[in-house]
Amino acid sequence: MTPGKRKVAVVGVALSDCGRVDDATPYTLHAQAARRALADAGLDRARVDGFASAGLGTLPPAEVAEYLGLRPAWVDSTAVGGSTWEVMAAHAADAIAAGHARAVLLVYGSTARADIKAGRRTGDLSFGARGPLQFEVPYGHTLIAKYAMAARRHMHQYGTTLEQLASVAVQARANAALNPEAMFRAPITVDDVLSGPMIADPFTKLHCCLRSDGGAAVLLVAEEYVRDCRTAPVWILGTGEHVSHTTMSEWADFTVSPAAVSGRLAFERAGVRPDEIDVAEVYDAFTYMTLVTLEDLGFCAKGEGGAFVDAGKGRLLVGGELPVNTDGGGLSAQHPGMRGLFLLVEAVRQLRGEADGHQVRLADGEPPRLAVASGTGGWFCSSGTVVLGR
Numbered sequence: 001m002t003p004g005k006r007k008v009a010v011v012g013v014a015l016s017d018c019g020r021v022d023d024a025t026p027y028t029l030h031a032q033a034a035r036r037a038l039a040d041a042g043l044d045r046a047r048v049d050g051f052a053s054a055g056l057g058t059l060p061p062a063e064v065a066e067y068l069g070l071r072p073a074w075v076d077s078t079a080v081g082g083s084t085w086e087v088m089a090a091h092a093a094d095a096i097a098a099g100h101a102r103a104v105l106l107v108y109g110s111t112a113r114a115d116i117k118a119g120r121r122t123g124d125l126s127f128g129a130r131g132p133l134q135f136e137v138p139y140g141h142t143l144i145a146k147y148a149m150a151a152r153r154h155m156h157q158y159g160t161t162l163e164q165l166a167s168v169a170v171q172a173r174a175n176a177a178l179n180p181e182a183m184f185r186a187p188i189t190v191d192d193v194l195s196g197p198m199i200a201d202p203f204t205k206l207h208c209c210l211r212s213d214g215g216a217a218v219l220l221v222a223e224e225y226v227r228d229c230r231t232a233p234v235w236i237l238g239t240g241e242h243v244s245h246t247t248m249s250e251w252a253d254f255t256v257s258p259a260a261v262s263g264r265l266a267f268e269r270a271g272v273r274p275d276e277i278d279v280a281e282v283y284d285a286f287t288y289m290t291l292v293t294l295e296d297l298g299f300c301a302k303g304e305g306g307a308f309v310d311a312g313k314g315r316l317l318v319g320g321e322l323p324v325n326t327d328g329g330g331l332s333a334q335h336p337g338m339r340g341l342f343l344l345v346e347a348v349r350q351l352r353g354e355a356d357g358h359q360v361r362l363a364d365g366e367p368p369r370l371a372v373a374s375g376t377g378g379w380f381c382s383s384g385t386v387v388l389g390r
Helices: 026-041 062-067 084-098 112-117 131-135 143-158 162-176 190-194 223-228 259-270 287-296 305-309 340-352
Strands: 008-015 050-052 074-076 103-110 198-200 214-222 234-243 279-282 370-377 382-389
Touching: 008 026, 008 084, 008 223, 008 340, 026 062, 026 103, 026 214, 050 084, 074 084, 084 103, 084 214, 084 234, 084 340, 084 370, 084 382, 103 340, 143 198, 143 287, 143 305, 162 190, 162 287, 162 305, 214 223, 214 340, 234 259, 234 340, 259 287, 259 370, 259 382, 279 287, 279 340, 287 305, 287 370, 340 370, 340 382
Parallel strands: 050 074, 050 103, 279 370
Antiparallel strands: 008 214, 008 234, 103 214, 234 382, 370 382
């Protein structure tokens, strides 16, 4: 954000019911999360004058806003996959800083698990065969195959091992075991990950995110609204966004994600360094995403991600050197299709000291002071990064 403009804070966060929610619709999950976030903030719905939503309805976000009883003067429907919500948060923060809105509600809801269970395939899971993608889809180049190919390149180029990739899943599950809201909490080992059914070489089942139902909401407000809210503010310190590619042939380097740009921008604008961050929430549809995003955000050098995430070091655990995906992430907590908003919810809960059962504590016993949330969209097609602080 531009120095001298009004500051922006997150004052309300919430999840809807998550996991197995067979009797809900995406709209009801949106509404449930929105009501809970407003109640968390203690702010009346009538004061919300900005709204952001994507991925639902013919006219998003107008349909969802109408369903929630909102008539916003500022809207955003940016859709760049899993990073959508970090990008929307950046847009909302800029809009508030510029005076175009004072309270912006970001909402998401999906019944991805229930739809598949009921045989309802909403949307094209191959992300369509129009435009440039038509040249890849006929060869069976699915989303997971694209991630698997990128992981194999990192393994070839830097010597990253299957055990190191599996370590990401093991530590995510250990964090989930502490989180009463996580969908999968039973401990797993590296051997469990390696011996599971193969999905797309080198990814076995436990290298891949779960599929759940669920929604989330985040309320951002101008600094003058903070005094009217019941929660302690978590400030948006810096944001960054970047788009890389859609066609794999146009991706310059399979070992570098767009977080390398969005992260650099967010840290520069926040005026903080990666080594000052206390907790990181990163998109983890697959184990390789966590590893390469941590590299690209600057937590370790390029090619050193394998050693950095090794389970023997325990760095990613709630009590580790750099707690990552403290709720269990998309690998173990919940993943209803686009998980970027859940990253922001968890980061804020950690900074407020409200992460029940899986709260990170600094050496002085206080909650974290700085957090980063970094979402990834498509197959490393887009990235949004947000630095937050209390």
